[in-house]
Amino acid sequence: MGDNFRERSSLMIDQKEEEKIEKAENNNAFDPKIAKLTKTFPKKIFFFGIFLLVLFLIGGLTYFSVKSVVSYKKPLEDDVVNLKTAIKEQDLSKIKNASANLQKDIASLKDQIDRYKVLNYFPIIKNYYSDINHAINAGLAGLRSVDLVLEAITPYADILGLGGVEKTSAEGKTTLDRVTFLVTTLDKIHPKLDDIGRELKIAREEIDQINPDRYPREIRGIKVKDNLSLLISTIDQASLFITDAKPLIEVTPELMGVNAPKYYFVLFQNDGELRPTGGFMTAYGILEISNGKIKPILSEDIYSLDNAWGRKLPAPEPIKKFHKNVPYFYLRDMNLSPDFAESMKLFMDEYQKIPSVKKVDGVVAVDTKLLANLLKVLGTIGVPEWGNFSAEIDKRCDCPQVVYRLEEIADKPVSTVKTSRKAVIGPLMHSILSNAFNSPKEKIAELFNVGLTAVQEKHVLFYLFDEKSQKAVEAFNMAGRVKEYDGDYQLLVDTNFAGAKSNLFIKQKIDEKIEISNNGEIIKTINIVYNNPFKASDCGLLSGGLCLNGLYRNWFRLYVPKGSVLLDSTGSEIKVETYEELGKTVFAGFFGDKAPLRPQSMTKVSFKYKLPFRAEKGKPYRLLIQKQPGVEKYDLNIDFNGKREEFELRGDKELKWQL
Numbered sequence: 001m002g003d004n005f006r007e008r009s010s011l012m013i014d015q016k017e018e019e020k021i022e023k024a025e026n027n028n029a030f031d032p033k034i035a036k037l038t039k040t041f042p043k044k045i046f047f048f049g050i051f052l053l054v055l056f057l058i059g060g061l062t063y064f065s066v067k068s069v070v071s072y073k074k075p076l077e078d079d080v081v082n083l084k085t086a087i088k089e090q091d092l093s094k095i096k097n098a099s100a101n102l103q104k105d106i107a108s109l110k111d112q113i114d115r116y117k118v119l120n121y122f123p124i125i126k127n128y129y130s131d132i133n134h135a136i137n138a139g140l141a142g143l144r145s146v147d148l149v150l151e152a153i154t155p156y157a158d159i160l161g162l163g164g165v166e167k168t169s170a171e172g173k174t175t176l177d178r179v180t181f182l183v184t185t186l187d188k189i190h191p192k193l194d195d196i197g198r199e200l201k202i203a204r205e206e207i208d209q210i211n212p213d214r215y216p217r218e219i220r221g222i223k224v225k226d227n228l229s230l231l232i233s234t235i236d237q238a239s240l241f242i243t244d245a246k247p248l249i250e251v252t253p254e255l256m257g258v259n260a261p262k263y264y265f266v267l268f269q270n271d272g273e274l275r276p277t278g279g280f281m282t283a284y285g286i287l288e289i290s291n292g293k294i295k296p297i298l299s300e301d302i303y304s305l306d307n308a309w310g311r312k313l314p315a316p317e318p319i320k321k322f323h324k325n326v327p328y329f330y331l332r333d334m335n336l337s338p339d340f341a342e343s344m345k346l347f348m349d350e351y352q353k354i355p356s357v358k359k360v361d362g363v364v365a366v367d368t369k370l371l372a373n374l375l376k377v378l379g380t381i382g383v384p385e386w387g388n389f390s391a392e393i394d395k396r397c398d399c400p401q402v403v404y405r406l407e408e409i410a411d412k413p414v415s416t417v418k419t420s421r422k423a424v425i426g427p428l429m430h431s432i433l434s435n436a437f438n439s440p441k442e443k444i445a446e447l448f449n450v451g452l453t454a455v456q457e458k459h460v461l462f463y464l465f466d467e468k469s470q471k472a473v474e475a476f477n478m479a480g481r482v483k484e485y486d487g488d489y490q491l492l493v494d495t496n497f498a499g500a501k502s503n504l505f506i507k508q509k510i511d512e513k514i515e516i517s518n519n520g521e522i523i524k525t526i527n528i529v530y531n532n533p534f535k536a537s538d539c540g541l542l543s544g545g546l547c548l549n550g551l552y553r554n555w556f557r558l559y560v561p562k563g564s565v566l567l568d569s570t571g572s573e574i575k576v577e578t579y580e581e582l583g584k585t586v587f588a589g590f591f592g593d594k595a596p597l598r599p600q601s602m603t604k605v606s607f608k609y610k611l612p613f614r615a616e617k618g619k620p621y622r623l624l625i626q627k628q629p630g631v632e633k634y635d636l637n638i639d640f641n642g643k644r645e646e647f648e649l650r651g652d653k654e655l656k657w658q659l
Helices: 002-029 032-071 073-089 092-114 117-121 125-156 175-184 190-207 224-255 302-309 317-322 340-351 368-378 401-411 421-437 441-456 467-475
Strands: 262-270 280-290 293-301 362-367 381-383 387-389 460-464 488-496 507-516 521-532 554-561 565-570 577-581 584-591 601-614 620-626 634-640 643-649 653-658
Touching (some): 125 224, 175 421, 293 302, 302 340, 381 421, 460 467, 488 507, 554 601
Antiparallel strands (some): 262 280, 554 584
């Protein structure tokens, strides 16, 4: 009986549980939330599946598009190497073939990339897909411009000493003949520059749409970010080069005396004794140019010119304050402005007051760097009455022999009076020009590169009286102007006042830090280290030594954006002055009376200042650094908000950072 009771009880419990479960199920069937979940769950599974499928397709498309690009890596690298080799060999035929092969492979890559246009509709991925297309379009436009350049210079290839073409009937036997032919037919090249400029403009517009900051610094050993930045910079510079060269090419025949002879005042600036425009103005000559042929007219010491001028103007404040025993303002000191045109206007206004002086069409200033680099190409040359000159390093100064020899002729004490010792510059320039114009055609390209480098590094400067010609040389940055600039700017100007020829040995290193606060305020700190590692010279008058390396006395100025505020400075013996000049704010100081820079020692100058504008997010931060003429180079180290850049500054340079 007990067993039957337990069995019935168990059945009753099971029945009740089943009733509860059935009731719960019935209730759930009418719960709206549960019902909605029951209906939408399959849809969510469906859409999730679609999402995974799309993601898979995007990944697949991306993979295959990247694979297509990678498959072209080796052929494109080979094409670029071949093009570089052809350019280095200066063989036009090889350059044309290499350019054609590279264009063919890039066009083939473009066809492959176009198969994946759908990637242009997906976020994030579309940026990289677009960048590939911009790079391809820029490359093709750039190579088309190369073809146009080759077409323009082919008639002059043999004249310019380039290979890979048949000799032209206009070929001359000497470099002078070739230069004359080139100058008198240069007008034929000018119209083609428009087509070249048009293609480079396309390349520039395409490449400027790529943001290098979107990419990692390195992928599998390839410096992606740096190479992209270099490519963008190269195309930008090439485009600007053609734009700036057009007005210069237009006026060159006139400047070279095609229509009428031209006369130029050639000014020699001794960069061993650095002055604002490149060096102490030590000697001058006058050249006549007719149909590209150069003829020296005269050569004189600058002191002879000062004697002929004969005026005694009161010395300006910087000379009275910082120069030693110089009460008057002489012609030889009239390059105090770092703007070459400003200094030469003052100089030539006074020059033209001298009775019976030769009327000239402008000024061409050169320094020892140009002379030494020309002699590297030409080899040792002889100058009647003055001996031999070369670019070989003289251990007495660790500088080219031509530099030491010129200093020895000009400044070494002698027992007898020898007038116009610095007039050696004229005969030396005449010998250099004679050797250059009679050199074989194989050296033409080297000589041309020396001249172009001298222009870029400001070792030759031009000031022309004709307004159109002056604008042309300014556009090509040959005029030594302090530039107007919408952005951050800096120009360091050193002036050696009675500090021997110490700039032959002094090296400058510039460390700067640019800090941007959250509200866009910009604080800059610039540290300049002057290092003179060479031993002291014998500067005793009685001992008869050649005083090259002595106590360095320096009036230094830093030109920055107008309205900048100096917060702190060190290294100046006087209170740093702040004033405005040439559209800039200037911070000026001096060292040399109490603490000159001695041989085999270093000194440091620093400035901390606030810029007059604020940085804006999303807009590039732009900085133009101008190099003082006569200075060989600065070693620069820039920290921009934690991003570091190190480089040698040998010419003016514009830098950009993305905020």
